[in-house]
Amino acid sequence: MGDVLSTHLDDARRQHIAEKTGKILTEFGRFYEDQYGVVLFNSMRHEIEGTGLPQAQLLWRKVPLDERIIFSGNLFQYQEDNKKWRNRFSLVPHNYGLVLYENKVAYERQVPPRAVINSAGYKILTSVDQYLELVGNSLPGTTSKSGTAPILKCPTQFPLILWHPSARHYYFCMMTEAEQDKWQAVLQDCIRHCNNGIPEDSKVEGPAFTDAIRMYRQSKELYGTWEMLCGNEVQILSNLVMEELGPELKAELAPRLKGKPQERQRQWIQISDAVYRMVYEQAKAHFEAVLSKLQLARPAMEATIRTDMDQIITSKEHLASKIRAFILPKAEVCVRNHVQPYIPSILEALMVPTSQGFTEVRDVFFKEVTDMNLNVINEGGADKLGEYMEKLSQLAYHPLKMQSCYEKMEPLRLDGLQQRFDVSSTSVFKQRAQIHMREQMDNAVYTFETLLHQELGKGPTKEELCKSIQRILERVLKKYDYDSSSVRKRFFREALLQITIPFLLKKLAPTCKSELPRFQELIFEDFARFILVENTYEEVVLQTVMKDILQAVKEAAVQRKHNLYRDSMVMHNSDPNLHLLAEGAPIDWGEEYGGSGGDGGSPSIPEAATHSEKRRRAKQVVSVVQDEEAGLPFEAGPEPPSPASQDSVTELRGLLARDLRAESPPPAGPLLNGAPSQESPQPAAAPEASSPPTSPLRQLPPGKAADLELPKPSDQETGEQVSSPGGRPPIHTTTEDSAGVQTEF
Template structure:
């Protein structure tokens, strides 16, 4: 509220941003084999990733087309992707000491091909997939990594108050347990994070209590432990969801009265807080400055350089990919389709930032990030939190560049240019957008570097200062007026003072890098604020539908790649309105039935896996011949499945969806009609209706819906 009143802000972005980036989009679709834990069999599944990044598994492609409810919906927050069974067995063996299988004994999991993909979570259930070729494995790995990256970023970006307050509360709680530094499981939405926090403490206790009581061979005890851990995690999730909602409701009710008091007494509150901060600063500053000078300042340049190199390479790759895609459009207009094909080209370009395969070359640049020698010193358990944050920034900047290009080109098309004039305009707009991208990417990277340096150094400083300073903080409480005690917290003020002691060194290091133009960083003063006001006025118009305006109106918005059909095929009996509601796809791996990716040709197989692969090919052939979905067996989470007796019609309008926080990570959601109060899946009951293919919710004939 103080920032709102005083008007402090950040430099204005030069690029425009899309308000609804993935409205009515499917990110990816294709076939993969999944291991069923109930019967230990591998089954071919038709899978797709909608715009909410929840992996949806159907019995087969026919089941999807006939709108049969999916077998599972997976929220991948907190998961890791493993591409080797040996990696997985090592993690499972470490999760429960004393259960390492002897050499020669049957492992907990056998993969029938050489190309597995395993989703592993420290507490929730695991998911096992396999592909027939290495190329398919690479594609699905990129897609699933995109799902994890998005789901990990579960707290909304526009939550300027509640989100930071929640993460600060989690961090302070862990610090009270002497747990400083970055935490890898601070991912997902609020309920998932709370569940991870509980399991961090409960997991070791469960192992100590139940581990010795597990019976059977090592691999059987491992399997039992995975099931126990998943069951406990779900119980924790349900209780955390209920209690968090109750606390949130209570706080929302109290918020208006608190805001009224703050606005009325803002000057007095600020004066009181600054008085408290000055007293705390006088107490800790000598100790903090010595600590910063001796233990932090010498390492800031090396940390910054380690962050700058891969991050800047990634943003440069984003620029190159964008440049290549626009240049290809220009060449295609000259050599092939002309203006008539512009709608098709632009529909594909508009989805570029969410194309997991084309963006993979950008994301890969972050993988070499290492803080060698510094991770142990600053208690950085993993660099994955920094990698994923930078990758999210890359995706946002790519979409901003694409949307700005779309907006300017759409304005130009209003002048009715010829083909030659259009090509010149595209080149001119491209250069204009790239200049804006260079400035914005510099600003975003500098902000990312500052945040990362604070994330690394502040917990270290707090840990160093805790023995001498923490015990003295309660005596500062008496400096706060009782009426303001709800708004001014001593511990928060103490952390702000610690932050200020190191902030000047961090700002100076980043500023020097910008002055020296390291890695194409710019000084903020190089571009004036509001330097292109007319451009920002253009963004206030209605969203551009390239397929409707410049395409043939029916099938635009297909695959951006060359790996298959633009979208899952529509049955011949489908009405025009149903076809229009079909989601446009970013990329698809769905081929015609004669050429599914798993039938691309004979593979070089090991003798051990030959029978299994033959069985998989037979299963795949059965799926392709299926005229209707087979009777469904048990769901992946063990809940019974009830088939709808009649086909479901697509409704004209979808009911409101439930929030992401209701679905725990790794939850295979029963989408057949459960009881209305099914707390295990966090589902809600709505009015009857079918599953609309283009909306965020997935529904069955009883109207049960789940959204990420």
């Protein structure tokens, strides 16, 4: 297959791709520089004026709970190079990058992994037919005829395929439906997390980037949501380039591909992945250069803003009044006729599954705490508390226990409305709501932990402890009800804006956009970096629909079925002392209340190892899910050498049929002071960054991933995991060292 790339991606074509990519990136760079100044001004104004969100009642973790393993087990992976299925020991660390090792022995010996997969932008497919349909749609005219061999043969009925519109695909299979469901939940959690790769604590760079993406696409008359706004900045830029470059290459190269339909499909997948990796490397260099340039200019820009804040505000308000006088009559008619009648329907479609999901979060939290309380009563009080609290502390990051909450969002549909408002997919709203669910669950758990830890300082008896747990649970649930109501109402407002504003801009563009340049003369040259006519125009359009959105959400809060608080019900930090408790060091339940011995399930650690080395090693080998689940029905074994001509599917079926002795998966949770905890905590959920009131049009805020960096191969391409620059997860590409070790990033 190597000659496919050399044939279709020769030097001349690679040069053309590089030039086309450079042109797109340069054009985007101008939008990013423009938006950077606007967002910087809005951010500084927001800090000075002090407008923000209501005070949250629940606490949030300030220290990330990293270096933990979320899940580990075995997967059969299809190797495209030799067309064989191989058993891989797989694990998902705290950064949600799927890591594949040759086998468990290789992992324990710290051999570099075979692959590290960042799943941003991927979709999970659970059948080969689904996959073949997508592949066929991606390359028209290559539908396989009946009776011909498909592009992929899975040896079991339970495949999991990671599909990406541009990057390479990954093929896995399981022995049972239960294993398929388990891995699907885990991998979906990986995708959900990696899709939200822009850190929310970036109050300028992140919002400026997403605004620039939106403005760039609108300049190409592409309005509405964009499904590929996922991953870190470089991944999103790569997707942006491929959105333009992909169709051009497909039209040019597809007729030249040779062979049977399935062979042409394979060739196109390989070509697309190679181009995607080329684009990624170029986008990475370009973005880092532009960002560095802006960060160097930022101090001077901040000095100007501080000095001239009042004049900039006055100039902007004058510009807005002129644009408002011109645009308001047209915008109000458009809102009244094309948007206002549909707001209740959109809101209802969003509210029903979202409210069900948050109710399920509440129920799961209540059940877990109640079960823990019963176990404490039955098993000796505080002696077992450390074990159960360590387990509870990672509840929000347990893919299987949270799955029932996430599934409530799956029925979300905008039937009819989706086409009308040019919503490419509802996945962006589903994933954002699911991330809010995880954050609220973790906040509830952490608040419960903090209050219980304070209560334990009083030395309660077993009976007093159980009563205290119940009392604290009720206290936390009241706080959860208030916070979840605030979070949902904010989510509904953001979603309605994201759906309606692009629609309005598209409707108004033919009559309004051509008139905007004449307003440029109203901006002083000294303030041109902080005030843009296009942004001010969008803010005026937003104001015309905002009052209808706020009114709709306010009326929805009155409906008891959605469990929303009325806006008049405000809890102004009703428990001020509680926030003081969170200022202390993180609670280590295993260290303070755990036992002194392990259960023998963890891999042995050499006696010569230091205590710190033992803890580091323990954190590397534990898994949060496997502890409570049955062992996998198959386990990694030595890979028998087989000739390339042997049918790999037949070989694998024989391998699966063998009576392999299953090796127990590692116990969940790190070994803390010699006692194994049950689950592994995850990175802290920071409070949602307050965005300036003048920038609500950007993509729904990405999830918190500021410190979650995926492993990346070293420059020597040995497969060693090293940090990528800037804390951004690397993209999927493949290198191979002299020993043939393949590393994907």
